[in-house]
Amino acid sequence: MTELSIDMPLMGTRAKAAASLLSLSDAETRNKALVEAVHLIEARTDDILDANAIDLKKATEKAPSSAMLDRLALNQTRLNAIAHSLRQIAAMPEVVGEIITTLKPANGLTIERVRVPIGVIGIIYESRPNVTADAGALCLKAGNAVILRGGSESYHSSVALHGCLVEGLRAKGLPTHAIQYVTTTDRAAVGQMLEGLNGTIDLIIPRGGKSLVARVEEEARVPVLSHLDGICHTYIDEGADLEMARDITLNAKMRRTGVCGATETLLIHRSVLQTHLPPIVKALREAGCTLRGDRDICAQLPEIAEAVEDDWSTEYLDAVLSIACVDHLDDALAHIAMHSSHHTECIITEDLNAAEKFLNAVDSAIVMHNASTQFADGGEVGLGAEIGIATGRLHARGPVGAEGLTTYKYRVRGNGQSRP
Amino acid sequence: MTELSIDMPLMGTRAKAAASLLSLSDAETRNKALVEAVHLIEARTDDILDANAIDLKKATEKAPSSAMLDRLALNQTRLNAIAHSLRQIAAMPEVVGEIITTLKPANGLTIERVRVPIGVIGIIYESRPNVTADAGALCLKAGNAVILRGGSESYHSSVALHGCLVEGLRAKGLPTHAIQYVTTTDRAAVGQMLEGLNGTIDLIIPRGGKSLVARVEEEARVPVLSHLDGICHTYIDEGADLEMARDITLNAKMRRTGVCGATETLLIHRSVLQTHLPPIVKALREAGCTLRGDRDICAQLPEIAEAVEDDWSTEYLDAVLSIACVDHLDDALAHIAMHSSHHTECIITEDLNAAEKFLNAVDSAIVMHNASTQFADGGEVGLGAEIGIATGRLHARGPVGAEGLTTYKYRVRGNGQSRP
Numbered sequence: 001m002t003e004l005s006i007d008m009p010l011m012g013t014r015a016k017a018a019a020s021l022l023s024l025s026d027a028e029t030r031n032k033a034l035v036e037a038v039h040l041i042e043a044r045t046d047d048i049l050d051a052n053a054i055d056l057k058k059a060t061e062k063a064p065s066s067a068m069l070d071r072l073a074l075n076q077t078r079l080n081a082i083a084h085s086l087r088q089i090a091a092m093p094e095v096v097g098e099i100i101t102t103l104k105p106a107n108g109l110t111i112e113r114v115r116v117p118i119g120v121i122g123i124i125y126e127s128r129p130n131v132t133a134d135a136g137a138l139c140l141k142a143g144n145a146v147i148l149r150g151g152s153e154s155y156h157s158s159v160a161l162h163g164c165l166v167e168g169l170r171a172k173g174l175p176t177h178a179i180q181y182v183t184t185t186d187r188a189a190v191g192q193m194l195e196g197l198n199g200t201i202d203l204i205i206p207r208g209g210k211s212l213v214a215r216v217e218e219e220a221r222v223p224v225l226s227h228l229d230g231i232c233h234t235y236i237d238e239g240a241d242l243e244m245a246r247d248i249t250l251n252a253k254m255r256r257t258g259v260c261g262a263t264e265t266l267l268i269h270r271s272v273l274q275t276h277l278p279p280i281v282k283a284l285r286e287a288g289c290t291l292r293g294d295r296d297i298c299a300q301l302p303e304i305a306e307a308v309e310d311d312w313s314t315e316y317l318d319a320v321l322s323i324a325c326v327d328h329l330d331d332a333l334a335h336i337a338m339h340s341s342h343h344t345e346c347i348i349t350e351d352l353n354a355a356e357k358f359l360n361a362v363d364s365a366i367v368m369h370n371a372s373t374q375f376a377d378g379g380e381v382g383l384g385a386e387i388g389i390a391t392g393r394l395h396a397r398g399p400v401g402a403e404g405l406t407t408y409k410y411r412v413r414g415n416g417q418s419r420p
Numbered sequence: 421m422t423e424l425s426i427d428m429p430l431m432g433t434r435a436k437a438a439a440s441l442l443s444l445s446d447a448e449t450r451n452k453a454l455v456e457a458v459h460l461i462e463a464r465t466d467d468i469l470d471a472n473a474i475d476l477k478k479a480t481e482k483a484p485s486s487a488m489l490d491r492l493a494l495n496q497t498r499l500n501a502i503a504h505s506l507r508q509i510a511a512m513p514e515v516v517g518e519i520i521t522t523l524k525p526a527n528g529l530t531i532e533r534v535r536v537p538i539g540v541i542g543i544i545y546e547s548r549p550n551v552t553a554d555a556g557a558l559c560l561k562a563g564n565a566v567i568l569r570g571g572s573e574s575y576h577s578s579v580a581l582h583g584c585l586v587e588g589l590r591a592k593g594l595p596t597h598a599i600q601y602v603t604t605t606d607r608a609a610v611g612q613m614l615e616g617l618n619g620t621i622d623l624i625i626p627r628g629g630k631s632l633v634a635r636v637e638e639e640a641r642v643p644v645l646s647h648l649d650g651i652c653h654t655y656i657d658e659g660a661d662l663e664m665a666r667d668i669t670l671n672a673k674m675r676r677t678g679v680c681g682a683t684e685t686l687l688i689h690r691s692v693l694q695t696h697l698p699p700i701v702k703a704l705r706e707a708g709c710t711l712r713g714d715r716d717i718c719a720q721l722p723e724i725a726e727a728v729e730d731d732w733s734t735e736y737l738d739a740v741l742s743i744a745c746v747d748h749l750d751d752a753l754a755h756i757a758m759h760s761s762h763h764t765e766c767i768i769t770e771d772l773n774a775a776e777k778f779l780n781a782v783d784s785a786i787v788m789h790n791a792s793t794q795f796a797d798g799g800e801v802g803l804g805a806e807i808g809i810a811t812g813r814l815h816a817r818g819p820v821g822a823e824g825l826t827t828y829k830y831r832v833r834g835n836g837q838s839r840p
Binding site: 020023024103104105107109111116118119202203223241244247248250251252255337355359360361363364365366367368369370371372374375380381382383392393394395397398399407408409410411412413414415416417418419 | 440443444523524525527529531536538539622623643661664667668670671672675757775779780781783784785786787788789790791792794795800801802803812813814815817818819827828829830831832833834835836837838839
């Protein structure tokens with residue numbers, strides 16, 4: 001198929017038809033299709049790794065970043081992880097058909113709010129083959145049809161994985177257009193998806209860096225569930241246990257610096273500056289972290305470079321941490337209100353009143369007490385797999401699993417009621 | 421204040437600050453502020469009716485439609501209804517702070533998904549003074565700050581009602597900027613709201629006719645919760661009781677023809693065409709309804725005019741009904757899938773299998789069995805007051821009450837966990 005011959009609107013129409021059939025399929029069949037896809041991934045391991053080798057060879061010629069090549073690369077361990085993830089998704093409790101609320105108004109009607117699939121979801125992502133499998137599976141789990149458009153560098157790998165998903169659908173009698181992959185690398189295809197393919201796409205989810213998300217938010221004419229910055233804060237309260245504060249801060253910053261739940265700014269109460277700051281700074285430095293402090297921090301530890309205003313609103317995604325001193329819990333709340341991206345914030349304290357105040361007052365998708373901000377992840381909060389972390393406030397917020405890929409309808413049963 | 425002197429961005433900033441305070445206010449205080457507003461509306465009845473008289477006088481000079489004047493007019497009965505509505509909203513159960521789910525993942529964290537306000541809501545509506553009170557009250561109930569922008573013809577009435585809400589807030593120590601009214605009639609103010617007032621507005625809700633909603637959907641740079649068409653269907657199955665079919669159809673079409681839940685197309689199974697259609701048609705005609713049928717309908721009752729293709733996708737909002745004959749429940753489902761606006765559809769039948777199939781297969785916000793589509797209303801489905809009926813699929817769907825004006829956050833409690 002040449003690039004120009006792809007009929008994107010036809011993909012939309014087929015997805016819509018598949019979504020209609022899927023909405024009536026039972027959970028067991030969808031789960032079995034996922035397990036069948038796992039069997040195929042396992043059986044086709046060599047083919048998939050060969051396809052990935054082609055992608056890696058082509059990508060290497062373009063001299064990309066090592067991070068990009070790392071995201072693109074598959075091996076036996078990573079394929080095992082993909083298979084494990086699909087099995088987990090298949091084993092997760094069913095969300096479609098769940099009765100969320102039952103209402104019994106005075107008019108005698110029986111009303112249920114019941115969970116149903118959203119319909120057709122478009123997912124636009126970078127060159128990460130595992131997203132092809134994960135996102136396709138999670139959409140199917142929630143009864144949605146999906147149109148996947150991965151980065152061009154992962155073309156052969158994604159097509160190979162996509163083939164396994166489609167064969168899984170076919171084996172269980174489900175519509176094969178329920179999971180479609182856009183096989184053109186023409187960026188115009190993305191533009192067409194963002195316009196909604198003649199009203200067939202109900203939701204777009206971008207997964208990738210800021211420039212991709214920004215393009216999607218700018219151009220999309222359909223609803224978008226997206227993930228912007230993760231400028232996460234850890235606040236060490238005056239009631240914090242020293243050892244816990246040190247261990248959590250080290251983990252929150254350094255476990256993985258490139259994830260959105262990594263802490264970017266540390267706030268510390270003045271009353272524990274002399275006791276808690278030095279061991280924390282020592283641990284961070286030994287782990288290779290660069291530190292930038294406000295005037296009070298630098299006065300205490302002159303070896304720390306002074307932060308500039310931009311530091312307080314920067315998502316480093318790197319081994320860099322800005323540190324500010326506050327005089328009161330309220331000052332920490334004010335700093336967070338001003339600079340946070342409303343993703344994840346944590347208070348470390350033994351003072352339960354301070355903890356409750358923080359948990360209530362901070363307006364972020366995830367607010368934590370005495371735990372690392374790196375727990376900001378669908379699997380870790382108990383949702384099973386996640387399609388991403390939403391930083392908007394509407395529909396779904398924070399880690400989004402299968403439930404976030406559903407909507408609801410009102411099912412009303414009467415016995416002849418007319419409205420007065 | 422002259423029109424040009426309104427500082428819309430300042431309104432946004434003030435709303436944001438008020439929202440932050442409101443999110444920490446307790447439900448009882450917000451409810452008491454609403455009851456205080458009711459007292460003021462009752463005490464100021466004469467002033468409010470005087471203000472309304474000014475609006476009516478000015479509006480009449482512009483020779484508007486009688487429907488527009490009707491929406492604008494207040495009297496003692498309507499003020500009583502407004503007061504009753506506010507009391508009901510105050511008495512409704514609290515939604516903010518509700519723990520939606522508790523998760524206990526293996527990492528030992530305790531995780532609650534807790535309901536929180538959305539933040540700042542902008543409501544843009546036509547010249548209906550009651551919306552000023554209702555929408556302002558419902559936003560406050562759910563802990564949101566709101567910026568209200570009503571139609572210019574209702575200026576004096578809305579300002580008078582808005583004053584009562586603000587005095588209610590002040591009396592109970594709540595931020596008076598929690599409910600702001602845009603006192604300019606300059607349409608540029610609407611444009612500024614649609615751009616989000618420097619990121620301070622989290623959600624826009626348009627309430628009004630199609631041209632208003634279309635403008636909002638086209639121009640808004642922030643999420644929109646809106647209501648488009650209500651092309652609702654009633655399907656008379658072969659298993660329908662004749663009397664029930666007649667009574668429900670008459671109510672679904674003629675109780676009020678201008679509401680979104682009014683049935684616009686009647687589908688009838690061929691096997692009951694001869695028995696059920698004539699009495700239904702008779703009842704509708706006696707009530708003053710104009711009928712348009714497909715070929716089968718017109719063959720049976722030649723006095724019915726033939727429908728054109730557009731009839732099947734028209735929201736008449738008038739005493740007009742299109743009628744089509746179908747050979748099978750599946751044909752009814754196919755007609756609905758093609759022409760419905762996914763608002764409200766009903767099946768009338770004594771056959772429970774047919775009813776279940778219909779309730780599952782129809783992809784509309786409200787699907788009904790043996791009841792009038794005119795029950796499509798937040799109060800009737802048991803939500804208390806409603807801010808409107810959402811025809812989109814994301815965030816909230818169908819009638820939207822206080823709960824639809826909230827989002828959630830994850831509250832995570834640990835005891836020192838770092839992520840492995």
